[in-house]
Amino acid sequence: MPLRKLLEKIRIVLIHTSHPGNIGAAARAMKTMGLSDLCLVNPKSFPDEQANVMASSAEDVLAHAQVVDTLEEAIADCHWVFGSSARHQRSLAWSLLEPRDCAQESIRIISQQGGQQGNLQGKVALVFGRESSGLTNEELALCNQLVHIPTNPDYSSLNIASAVQILAYECRLAARDWMALDKSVLEDSTSELVNAAELEAYLNHLEKAMVRSGFLDPEKPRHLMARLCRLYGRLGMTRSELKLLRGMLVAFEKC
């Protein structure tokens, strides 16, 4: 699957943007990173010559941009909505993601929603508020999670196209890294966690190997098994990770 397929499932939503130049600059930022789905909620002026100028050669993104009246319309077909938030909204009862985590989460959501292989159905929206005042409480309420770009606390005035640029950059990296993972790792993120019986079977196997190697003396067990049980127990291991550890153990035993 080409990178593009993943990235085209990420929608950038700009709410009530005042300066059409910012819309153009955002379109350019998107296109440099391979994003193409732009939705404008009630922009002050669009289409606008200033937007075209700032878009440079990303006018196709502008040409395909949807223009809608409300955020509800913009996100209607999205499975997950991230709202971009300034620091002062930290006081709200929200968990704030960083761009990197937001991007990885987006790619995960998009790929998980793909029922059939190569047939991605998931869609994620990244929502950016007004240049001056960000997102309203009503708009925040429509978001599933907030993302905050770490900035200089003395001057956090990121231009909106710059904010889009950073998020789009992280999305590209996340999509690329996702594609670079091999299938078994891929299964990792989606496969089930091991249950207690599977974990115990592994620990029994490990115990036997330790006894055989002389590391564990059944006469003086030094609480080794209890400690390993606690260590692996808190890991939240997936099936494929357990398979890996078991394979490694078998290989060590054969030496």
Add this chain to the structure above:
Amino acid sequence: MPLRKLLEKIRIVLIHTSHPGNIGAAARAMKTMGLSDLCLVNPKSFPDEQANVMASSAEDVLAHAQVVDTLEEAIADCHWVFGSSARHQRSLAWSLLEPRDCAQESIRIISQQGGQQGNLQGKVALVFGRESSGLTNEELALCNQLVHIPTNPDYSSLNIASAVQILAYECRLAARDWMALDKSVLEDSTSELVNAAELEAYLNHLEKAMVRSGFLDPEKPRHLMARLCRLYGRLGMTRSELKLLRGMLVAFEKC
């Protein structure tokens, strides 16, 4: 040490910028991430009202900007110089870093040059070429390493201020992580969690044992190390747990 102390050792150098608005936007991008050292090599028009407009409230960065005639002057007191490069320069015999690695490397250089504690002497320059044509071969020859921002191969036309924004963002994250790492190492003696270096040493040991046992084929690594790194990385292992795992590995190797 405040984050600012690290970030002020990173100089952004813009060479022969044509559009003064880009200089202002770059200054704004820098300030949002806590960078303050801007040097302009032979700008087409500076000072310029358009630069001030685009700088928004980052006019102090412009006010303190140095203006020089040559790249040599701009980097004279820098310990390391990164040149920002477009993809087509990949053909040159250069190792291209990504922004994340470049930022981490910058912070490492800056902090290593600090002879006395808290007295940072290291300085790093990130050099950006002309909007149209990038860096000349003569300018490239003055750089120690090149950094390339991954972009859409069909449209890699990053605005220069956007490129500055991404690099500055990565520098801020790298500086923050560096400071957090420092702290966790200090706190280590009380919490007894292993640090990154100790974990890496264990993973290296494990890797060798896996290769020896035939489980890991260096020709077909199957991302095994990446998966184990993630698995053990999220554990938050204590020193005594690591000691246990290491002892077990040594015992298995002796079999």
